[in-house]
Amino acid sequence: MSALTALTVAGARAGLAGRAFSARELVDAHIAAIEAERGLNAFVAETFDRARAGADAADARIAAGEARLLEGIPLAVKDLFCTRGVRSQACSKILSGFEPPYESTVTANLWAAGALMLGKTNMDEFAMGSANVTSAEGPVVNPWRREGDDKALVPGGSSGGSAAAVAARLCLGATGTDTGGSIRQPAAFCGIVGMKPTYGRCSRWGMIAFASSLDQAGPLTRTVEDAALMLQAMAGRDPKDSTSIDRPVPDYAASLTGDVRDLTIGVPAEYRMEGMPAEIEALWAEGVRWFREAGAKVVDVSLPLTRYALPTYYIVAPAEASSNLARYDGVRYGLRVDGDDPTEMYARTRAEGFGREVRRRILIGTYVLSAGYYDAYYLKAQKVRTLIARDFERAFESVDAVLTPTAPFAAFAIGEKMDDPIAMYLNDVFTVPASLAGLPAISVPAGLTGDGLPLGLHLIARPFDEPTLFRAAGVLESAAAFSQRPPAPGATP
Amino acid sequence: MSADGYRIRGRDGDWEIAVGLEVHAQVVSEAKLFSDAPTAFGAAPNSQVSLVDAAMPGMLPVINHECVAQAVRTGLALEAEINLTSVFDRKNYFYPDLPPGYQISQYSRPIVGRGHVVLDLEDGAQRSIGITRLHLEMDAGKSVHDRRADATCVDLNRAGVALMEIVSEPDIRSPEEAGLYLRKLRSILRTIGTCDGNMEQGSLRADVNVSVRRSGEELGTRCEIKNLNSVRFVMKAIEVEARRQVAVIESGGAVELETRLFDPERGETRSMRSKEEAHDYRYFPDPDLLPLTLDPAWVEELRAALPELPDARKARFMAEHGLSAYDAGVLVAARAIADLFDAAAAGRDAKRVANFIMGPLFGALNRAGIEVEDCPVPADALGALIDRVSDDTISHQSANTVIQAVVATGADVDAVIEEKGLRQVSDxxxxxxxxxxxxxxxxxxxxxxxxxxxxxxxxxxxxxxxxxxxxxxxxxxxxxxxxxxxx
Known part of the structure; x- marks a missing residue:
């Protein structure tokens, strides 16, 4: 592993500013790493020429003293983001060949801050999945291995390519999107930091929609500070997204004071799930201890509706998806399979273009919105969603952040849980409640399982209180001192 | 035709009809409802399409506030409730000219609630027709089947254009009332400038719900006749549909709730789809849009800025010029005519001007096949012509000849008089x-x-x-x- 690919974003910024190396050298080191690790299948498009050209321009700006926040920082972009002239297909066959003539607001913000794109990362098709096994581009391989076991593991999902790329040191950071846990769960599976901001903090414009009321862009990085830096560039009001919020973007990195003595951390009993491995339980208790040692107050809180979160999510998200994905009809772009009439064309196009999981969710969503079922499912789910948000509001009257495990288990082997969608859905049991409530949340790598796989701890904060979230996460990160890395490049098949 | 007058004579008794209209009025606005693409009529196919209109991946709708203002103005003009909070819903269905696979509309919480339109009947009586609601929605594109033999083409210029759907109560009792209602509504929309009312360009279209009943009975099952694009077709469709329903019931059948199409060539309605084939639109609130909230002070500003509405204008014509209710009603029914009257009546005998408009001018327009709203005669030409009659330059008889020429060719009044040698001999x-x-x-x-x-x-x-x-x-x-x- 090159020393340059081992850097953090913050470290790379310092090195670039001090001329320890050039942006071009930084980019070339990452390109070499990506080329060496194609076996992970983390990237679905490589934009190396563009990255190199951007690096040269960044070097010129740095030399001219005009470096911006992320000048010369090489990043990877989830395939869900539309990037001008570069494939943006949500890893779905139905968007075969789609290269948008426009750039998503979030990626445009990153480029405006000087960041460089190395390529597009693999993901679950339309962000529907928790193991990156539903991608039309094939599964992503987690760079981690169980000790003494060579079996390829999933990186989590849906931002599996981004998480694997960051963990394997193929980029300094990556964009992800989180609808029910799609940033945080893969971050936990890959031993990195994954952060979902408050709903409305980042623009959704140009992000291929899965479930509009839940989708949020966020960073995947190797440190909390890096996540703060990336979000700094990504966030902001966008007049093109009516649900983005007009609030100033604070200096997130500056909130990382390391001091949590004024904070109260809540521990919700309802996140204790039956059958959850004891080592996750133990890690959670360790997290509590770390906060206490850092001077924070830790109290029990109750989030009684937690157990309804997953079923609620699996009504709301598919309902919105069934409508959001109606535009993929073969008429204007992407795949078309002809038929004798429009209806037959739709059926053939969508049957061939969408994978099994996407089809399943379209069917669920169509069902719950249908006449006669709407009140019993969709309307009721919306009411429960409101109550779940109220649960959090009540909890945040007495605590500043909530601490939970990120996922109920560590990474599993590719092929496992494939036959049982419900078992797969359980991946998101701890991340979905914050999604439904629109709250900012972060997964921080905090320990290893007995067989050497990373585990994450999860913090949730009040709406738009990303500064407190980062501050608490920073303390957790320091206390956990998670320094393990996946096997060196080339060690994976 | 008075309210109680219209009956369909059945085999064994008379039938009343009950009609409600759903009018789709294209909002006058520079840009579309949820995108900044322009809305001009007649542009080259697919030349007015934004990324949002084409439903490209990741695109999001953003409400056009001018369209909201237009809907509020219309609601105010219909003396309707303005809902300070309304919600946009998605109406989901697949069609090649509907790029997102859903129409953004307002289902359970429209921007405008109950209002009414007052009709001036020929006998001088008035009838109030209830407005159930008005909501904003986006138009679909157009499928073009005759451009290529091997394919259907889709033109998305209209896709996303703002429409107001104005729904009436089933208060209308005759084809004539339906015609009056549509004309009155169009006159209001044109007066306040929220819809240009051009039915032949499709800026105003109506769906008509028709049912029949024997006097005093409950309303019968209704049928909806879709997409009628002229006042004449609306009236004709109501008549033939009502007759069809009477015939069905009298022959022992039952009217089925269904959607029908009117065939003007054959003068009949035909089934388009039955209730069983009806779409399940799976309405739900559009998660890309926040609920629309209006500032009451802004609504009041719009109210204060409204121009004189037809009913107020009619009252003024009666008070200022001593016109009869009927004559004043006729003049205000079309904004262009009311404006013409206002301008030409200044400094002239108003009754003479009114009579000339309703007599020779309407006659000439009718002869030329021009809708009164599209009257091409400028006020100064009309005034000059009336003056020539008043000062005996030409006779009443000749005035007819002149106005016909002016309507047909836009010729100058005095030039026509000289050219046709109409100057009368008073020497x-x-x-x-x-x-x-x-x-x-x-x-x-x-x-x-x-x-x-x-x-x-x-x-x-x-x-x-x-x-x-x-x-x-x-x-x-x-x-x-x-x-x-x-x-």
């Missing part, structure tokens, strides 16, 4: 000469007249007019004849 000497000649040529008639057959005066006038080739001023002729025969 006393010339008329007296003609009178002398007629008297000299008809000594027997003169004798009869003087013997007491004074009715012959008309005949003498006719002879003189004929001798003048119609150009003599009839009043001057009358006076000259009287002076000569009676004197």
């Amino acid at each position: 006393a000497g010339a008329i007296e000469a003609l009178v002398e000649r007629v008297i000299a040529d008809n000594p027997d008639k003169v004798a009869d007249y003087r013997a007491g057959r004074t009715k012959l005066m008309g005949w003498f006038v006719g002879q003189v007019m004929k001798a003048s080739a119609g150009k003599a001023n009839p009043r001057a002729v009358n006076e000259a004849l009287r002076a000569r025969l009676d004197g």
Whole structure:
């Protein structure tokens, strides 16, 4: 592993500013790493020429003293983001060949801050999945291995390519999107930091929609500070997204004071799930201890509706998806399979273009919105969603952040849980409640399982209180001192 | 036709009809409802399409506040409740000219609630037709089937254009009332500038719900006739559909709730889809859009800035100019005509102007096949023509000829008078000469007249007019004849 690919974003910024190396050298080191690790299948498009050209321009700006926040920082972009002239297909066959003539607001913000794109990362098709096994581009391989076991593991999902790329040191950071846990769960599976901001903090414009009321862009990085830096560039009001919020973007990195003595951390009993491995339980208790040692107050809180979160999510998200994905009809772009009439064309196009999981969710969503079922499912789910948000509001009257495990288990082997969608859905049991409530949340790598796989701890904060979230996460990160890395490049098949 | 007058004569008794209209009015706005693409009519196919209109991946709708203002103005003009919070819903269905696979509309919480439109019936009576609601929604594109033999083409210029759907209560009781309602609504929309009302361009279209019942009974099952694009078709469709329903019921059948199409060539309605085939639109609130909230102060600003509405204008015409309710109602029914009247009546005998508009002008428009709303005659031309009649330059008869030419060709009034030689002869000497000649040529008639057959005066006038080739001023002729025969 090159020393340059081992850097953090913050470290790379310092090195670039001090001329320890050039942006071009930084980019070339990452390109070499990506080329060496194609076996992970983390990237679905490589934009190396563009990255190199951007690096040269960044070097010129740095030399001219005009470096911006992320000048010369090489990043990877989830395939869900539309990037001008570069494939943006949500890893779905139905968007075969789609290269948008426009750039998503979030990626445009990153480029405006000087960041460089190395390529597009693999993901679950339309962000529907928790193991990156539903991608039309094939599964992503987690760079981690169980000790003494060579079996390829999933990186989590849906931002599996981004998480694997960051963990394997193929980029300094990556964009992800989180609808029910799609940033945080893969971050936990890959031993990195994954952060979902408050709903409305980042623009959704140009992000291929899965479930509009839940989708949020966020960073995947190797440190909390890096996540703060990336979000700094990504966030902001966008007049093109009516649900983005007009609030100033604070200096997130500056909130990382390391001091949590004024904070109260809540521990919700309802996140204790039956059958959850004891080592996750133990890690959670360790997290509590770390906060206490850092001077924070830790109290029990109750989030009684937690157990309804997953079923609620699996009504709301598919309902919105069934409508959001109606535009993929073969008429204007992407795949078309002809038929004798429009209806037959739709059926053939969508049957061939969408994978099994996407089809399943379209069917669920169509069902719950249908006449006669709407009140019993969709309307009721919306009411429960409101109550779940109220649960959090009540909890945040007495605590500043909530601490939970990120996922109920560590990474599993590719092929496992494939036959049982419900078992797969359980991946998101701890991340979905914050999604439904629109709250900012972060997964921080905090320990290893007995067989050497990373585990994450999860913090949730009040709406738009990303500064407190980062501050608490920073303390957790320091206390956990998670320094393990996946096997060196080339060690994976 | 009065409210109680319209009946369909069945085999064994009379039937009443109940009609409600759903009018789709295209909002006058520079840009579309949720995108900044322009809305001009007649542009090259797919030249007015934004990424949002084409439903490209990741695109999001953003409400156009001018369209919201137009809907609020319309609601205010319909004296309707303005809902300060309304919600956009998705109506989901697949169609090639509907790029997102859903139409953004307002289902359970429209921007405008109950209001009404007052109709002026021919007998001077008024009827109030209830407005159920008005909501904003986006239009779909257009599928073009005849451009290529091997494919259907899709033109997305219309896709995303803002429509107001204005739904009436089933208060309408005759085809004539439906026509009056549609005209009145169009006049209101045009007056406040929220819809141009061009039915032939599709900016105003109506779906008509028709049911029949025997007098005093409950409303029958309704059928909806879709997409009617002229007042005439609306009236005709109601009539033939009501007759069809009566025939079905009287032959022992039952009217089925269904959607039908009107075929103007064959003068019949045909089933389009039955209830069983009806779409399940799976309405749900659009998660890309926040609920629409209006500031009450802003609504009041819009209210204060509304122009004079047809009903107020009608009252003014009656008070200021002494017009009858019916005449004033006719004049305000079309904004273009009311404006014409207002301008031409200034400094002139208003009743004379009103009569000229409703008589010769409407006649000429009708002859030329021009809707009164599209009247091409400028107010100064109309005024000049009325002045030429008033000052005896031309006769009433000639005025008809002139207005027809002006309507048809836009020609100048005085040029037409000269070109067609319509200037009437008022010169006393010339008329007296003609009178002398007629008297000299008809000594027997003169004798009869003087013997007491004074009715012959008309005949003498006719002879003189004929001798003048119609150009003599009839009043001057009358006076000259009287002076000569009676004197």
